[in-house]
Amino acid sequence: MTTPSLLWLRQDLRLHDQPALIAAAHAGPVIPIYVLDDDAPGKWKMGGAQRWWLHHTLDAFGTSLADKGSRLILRRGDAVEVLTALMEETGAGQVHAIRHYEPWSRKAEAALGDRLCLHDGNHLARVEDVKTGSGGQFKVYSSFWKALNQMMPPGEPEPVPRTIPAPSKWPKSEKLADWDLLPTKPDWSTGFKDWTPGQAQALKNAKAMAPIVEAYDVDRNLPSIEGTSRLSPHLHFGEISPRTVWHAVDGHGDATTFRKELAWRDFTDGVVLTMPDYGDTNGRPKFDKLPWRSGKAADADLKAWQEGRTGYPIVDAGMRQLWATGWMHNRVRMITASFLVKHLLIDWREGERWFWDCLVDANYGNNSVNWQWVAGTGVDSNMFGRIMAPLSQSEKFDAGDYIREWVPELAKVTGDAVHDPEESGCRPKAYPAKIVGHREGRERAIEAGRHAR
Incomplete structure (x- = not known):
C-alpha cells in the first residue's frame, strides 16, 4: 500500500x-484531518458565531467526503502536535494543505517544516506574487487592484477528484457533537436559520450572483434590498x-465592482x-496618542452600541441584525463602525x-483592515x-424598510421619519433617545483627531 498523506483542512x-x-489524492491514500486548535490563535480563537458555522460546515463536508468513500478525521489540540502524532500513528509521509496568512497559521506552517507541502487556492493570486515596484506588499488598495488585475483572470477551477x-486503516476520530460548538444555554442562534453552511450552498450563491452582478455597484449599498x-x-x-x-459571473456584464470586492480579501x-x-x-503610530474614551460612561455607550440601543435607527438596525443573524449588510457595517469610533x-x-x-x-x-479603514488609523x-x-x-x-424590519419599535413609523424619529417628533416611548447628538459627537471626534496629530 502506498504511504498515505494527511490533508490538513x-x-x-x-x-x-x-x-x-x-495533490494528496494524486500521491496516494488520503487522510483528511481537521484540527480544532483554540490555543495557537490565543485571543483570536474563533468566536461564537464562527463556531456555529464550523459545526454545520464540518458536518456537511464530512458527508461530502463519505460520498467519495473517504471520511473526515476530527482532532482537538495544538495543530502541530496533533499532526505530528498522526503522522507517526498512520505512517503518513507528508501533510498537504492550502496556504494561510493569519500569524498563528503561518507559525504552525513554519513549525511543520519540510513535512508540509503548501498549495495556493484561497486567493485570486498568490499573495506574495502581487508586489509593488520595489518588491514589497501593497499598502494601498487601488494600487494593489491595478497590479492584481493585470494578472487576471485566474485559472479555471479544478473539478472534484x-x-x-482511502488508507488501509483509518485513525480514530473525535465526535463533532463532543466539541460543543453550538450554543445551548441559551441558544442565541435561532436567527441563523436562513444560513446553510457548506459547499453546495456556496456554489448556489455564486450562481445566483451572476444575473444581478451588473446591478451590484448600486444595489450593494441598499440595506433594504440586500443586493450583496x-x-x-x-x-x-x-x-x-475565489x-x-x-x-x-463571466459573461454577465460589467462585474468590475463585484470583483474588486472579491479581491479585497487578497489585499x-x-x-x-x-x-x-x-x-x-x-x-499609523501617530494614532497611538488618540485619546479614546474610557470609564463607566464609555462602557455604557459601548453596551448600548452592542445591543442596538443608540437612538440612531440605522445603527441600531445593523447591530440587531448582527446579533440575530451573525451577519450585517456591508454599508451598515461601515456606518455602525464609524459611529462607535467617531x-x-x-x-x-x-x-x-x-x-x-x-x-x-x-x-x-x-x-x-476594515476597522482600521473606518477608524482612519x-x-x-x-x-x-x-x-x-x-x-x-x-x-x-433608503434604509427605511431595513430599519422597520430590525427595530420593531419603529415598525409603524412611516415615511422618512423612520430615519430620525426623535427629530421628527414621533419617537415611540419604547425606543431610546440618542445617546449623543450628531454635532456633539462629530466635534468631539475632530478635537481628538487634532490631539493625535
Whole structure:
C-alpha cells in the first residue's frame, strides 16, 4: 500500500477546486484531518458565531467526503502536535494543505517544516506574487487592484477528484457533537436559520450572483434590498474558491465592482502578511496618542452600541441584525463602525472584537483592515476627520424598510421619519433617545483627531 498523506483542512472545506486535496489524492491514500486548535490563535480563537458555522460546515463536508468513500478525521489540540502524532500513528509521509496568512497559521506552517507541502487556492493570486515596484506588499488598495488585475483572470477551477483513495486503516476520530460548538444555554442562534453552511450552498450563491452582478455597484449599498452576494462566510470557511466566484459571473456584464470586492480579501491578507499584529496595532503610530474614551460612561455607550440601543435607527438596525443573524449588510457595517469610533470615540479594537465574536464571516485580515479603514488609523484608510453621518446615510441609501424590519419599535413609523424619529417628533416611548447628538459627537471626534496629530 502506498504511504498515505494527511490533508490538513482549515478554512478550505470543499472538494471543488481544492488543490491540496488534488495533490494528496494524486500521491496516494488520503487522510483528511481537521484540527480544532483554540490555543495557537490565543485571543483570536474563533468566536461564537464562527463556531456555529464550523459545526454545520464540518458536518456537511464530512458527508461530502463519505460520498467519495473517504471520511473526515476530527482532532482537538495544538495543530502541530496533533499532526505530528498522526503522522507517526498512520505512517503518513507528508501533510498537504492550502496556504494561510493569519500569524498563528503561518507559525504552525513554519513549525511543520519540510513535512508540509503548501498549495495556493484561497486567493485570486498568490499573495506574495502581487508586489509593488520595489518588491514589497501593497499598502494601498487601488494600487494593489491595478497590479492584481493585470494578472487576471485566474485559472479555471479544478473539478472534484473522481476518487479519493482511502488508507488501509483509518485513525480514530473525535465526535463533532463532543466539541460543543453550538450554543445551548441559551441558544442565541435561532436567527441563523436562513444560513446553510457548506459547499453546495456556496456554489448556489455564486450562481445566483451572476444575473444581478451588473446591478451590484448600486444595489450593494441598499440595506433594504440586500443586493450583496452573501458569499462572505462561504469564502471565509473556504467552501468555495475565489477563482470559482470570479468565473461564476463571466459573461454577465460589467462585474468590475463585484470583483474588486472579491479581491479585497487578497489585499487584506497582504497587509497582515507584512504587519501580523494589525488586529491590535494602529497602522499609523501617530494614532497611538488618540485619546479614546474610557470609564463607566464609555462602557455604557459601548453596551448600548452592542445591543442596538443608540437612538440612531440605522445603527441600531445593523447591530440587531448582527446579533440575530451573525451577519450585517456591508454599508451598515461601515456606518455602525464609524459611529462607535467617531461619535462615541471608543477604541476601534472594541468594535473589532465584538464583530469577531458575532460575525459568521469574521476573518482576521478583513476584520482588522476594515476597522482600521473606518477608524482612519490604518495604512490605507479614511482620514480620521471623515465622519459618516448615520442619519443622512440612512436616508441616502433608503434604509427605511431595513430599519422597520430590525427595530420593531419603529415598525409603524412611516415615511422618512423612520430615519430620525426623535427629530421628527414621533419617537415611540419604547425606543431610546440618542445617546449623543450628531454635532456633539462629530466635534468631539475632530478635537481628538487634532490631539493625535
